[in-house]
Amino acid sequence: MSPEESPAQKPKRNFVVAIDGPAGAGKSTIARHLARHYGLLNLETGAMYRAFALKALRSEVPVNDASALERLAAETDIQLESGETENRVLLDSEDVTGQIRNQTVTDAASRVSIHPAVRASMVKRQQEMATKGGVVMEGRDIGTVVFPDAEVKIFLDAAPEVRGMRRYDQTAQKGTPSAPPEEVIRDLRARDERDRNRADSPLRPATDAFLLDSTNLTLDEVLKEAESAVDRFLAKTSTSLQSQG
Ligand code: DC
Numbered sequence: 584m585s586p587e588e589s590p591a592q593k594p595k596r597n598f599v600v601a602i603d604g605p606a607g608a609g610k611s612t613i614a615r616h617l618a619r620h621y622g623l624l625n626l627e628t629g630a631m632y633r634a635f636a637l638k639a640l641r642s643e644v645p646v647n648d649a650s651a652l653e654r655l656a657a658e659t660d661i662q663l664e665s666g667e668t669e670n671r672v673l674l675d676s677e678d679v680t681g682q683i684r685n686q687t688v689t690d691a692a693s694r695v696s697i698h699p700a701v702r703a704s705m706v707k708r709q710q711e712m713a714t715k716g717g718v719v720m721e722g723r724d725i726g727t728v729v730f731p732d733a734e735v736k737i738f739l740d741a742a743p744e745v746r747g748m749r750r751y752d753q754t755a756q757k758g759t760p761s762a763p764p765e766e767v768i769r770d771l772r773a774r775d776e777r778d779r780n781r782a783d784s785p786l787r788p789a790t791d792a793f794l795l796d797s798t799n800l801t802l803d804e805v806l807k808e809a810e811s812a813v814d815r816f817l818a819k820t821s822t823s824l825q826s827q828g
Pocket residue numbers: 606628629630632633689692693694696721722723724725774778
């Protein structure tokens with residue numbers, strides 16, 4: 584049985600908006616907006632893989648050593664706290680929010696996340712997070728594996744060149760030194776390759792996801808489309824987001 588067909592989630596959960604898509608598609612911006620607009624918790628699952636990658640790097644566990652990573656995951660605590668602008672990420676109670684976005688961790692996160700045992704451990708924690716309140720959860724496998732029965736699923740995509748340039752511009756705006764655009768795009772393609780081709784939970788749209796390609800859309804247009812997807816669900820069910828069980 585594929586994960587998408589598996590029976591209902593074990594923990595009793597609340598309303599879920601699942602946002603999946605490749606790196607640089609704008610998931611975080613959309614997720615943040617929807618969370619604010621509908622009063623939901625905004626949870627970035629990529630930050631969990633990043634925090635775990637940081638732990639592997641610090642512990643000098645090779646990113647290709649599946650059994651050592653499995654043991655490491657079992658003894659690692661990762662907490663995400665929904666914030667106004669970004670998630671606060673606690674790794675074994677240490678705030679590592681500012682340490683997980685550099686190139687070394689980005690690359691390691693992409694590599695540790697191919698291992699099924701690492702994924703299973705993260706997915707379990709993610710499912711538990713939706714027992715506390717309604718969530719907008721973003722990642723690569725939220726609509727296919729973590730919450731195959733999510734109320735709303737959005738798959739956000741854009742051409743690699745567009746995503747790469749957006750990433751480059753974001754970094755430049757922050758005043759942080761960045762690799763040249765060609766390198767950013769090349770790196771993004773390499774991560775896409777790994778995400779889409781891994782055996783366990785590859786990046787792909789759920790069959791019932793709303794596909795939103797932002798290549799030729801302004802941010803405003805994308806936000807409106809995403810809101811419409813949630814509104815369509817609400818109109819269909821006439822339910823309040825907070826009280827969904
Ligand atoms: O979204 P991000 O770039 O912060 O994610 C970091 C890495 O984690 C990315 O290379 C893919 C992986 N990831 C994943 O495999 N599944 C998720 N649900 C979220 C992220």
